[in-house]
Amino acid sequence: xxxxxxxxGTGVYPSFSSPSIxxxxxxxxxxxxxxxxxxxxxxxxxxxxxxxxxxxxTPAIVKDGTIIFGSxxxxxxxxxxxxxxKWSFKTNTWVESSPAIDAEGTVYxxxxxxxxxxxxxxxxxxxxxxxxxxxESSPAIGPDGTVYxxxNDTHLYAIGGTSxxxxxxxxxx
Numbered sequence: 484x485x486x487x488x489x490x491x492g493t494g495v496y497p498s499f500s501s502p503s504i505x506x507x508x509x510x511x512x513x514x515x516x517x518x519x520x521x522x523x524x525x526x527x528x529x530x531x532x533x534x535x536x537x538x539x540x541t542p543a544i545v546k547d548g549t550i551i552f553g554s555x556x557x558x559x560x561x562x563x564x565x566x567x568x569k570w571s572f573k574t575n576t577w578v579e580s581s582p583a584i585d586a587e588g589t590v591y592x593x594x595x596x597x598x599x600x601x602x603x604x605x606x607x608x609x610x611x612x613x614x615x616x617x618x619e620s621s622p623a624i625g626p627d628g629t630v631y632x633x634x635n636d637t638h639l640y641a642i643g644g645t646s647x648x649x650x651x652x653x654x655x656x
């Protein structure tokens with residue numbers, strides 16, 4: 484039984500993003516038209532942010548409700564649940580990756596510049612790790628804090644969560 488349907492974007496491919504659900508039931512989804520849309524549990528739009536370029540990654544939600552996402556405009560954004568910009572971080576080019584967030588609030592996200600970025604909870608750069616190909620995949624964080632990321636250079640990398648100590652690919656063709 485259908486509960487509700489909401490048009491969230493424009494164009495032929497309106498949404499590549501998987502939705503995220505906030506603790507209050509708000510649904511957050513990115514669109515090809517450059518928006519992240521917040522939809523109330525009743526299906527009505529709560530708010531939206533327009534980045535001007537596609538948002539293909541799934542937004543991540545921090546414990547305090549902050550929504551983190553990247554855009555094809557090259558920025559990573561942190562937006563409060565009431566639609567206030569907390570911070571933005573500029574990468575060198577477009578972001579398709581979905582963010583992962585560790586227990587300390589560090590945001591890990593890949594960019595098509597081939598870098599995995601570790602961004603502090605205040606939006607400042609903690610560190611970055613350069614691969615030899617675009618990063619379109621999304622990072623995963625292991626129980627020991629290791630961050631795993633795939634790159635278009637055909638490698639999967641395992642990188643220390645608190646420092647960039649591992650530089651060799653974990654797997655290689």
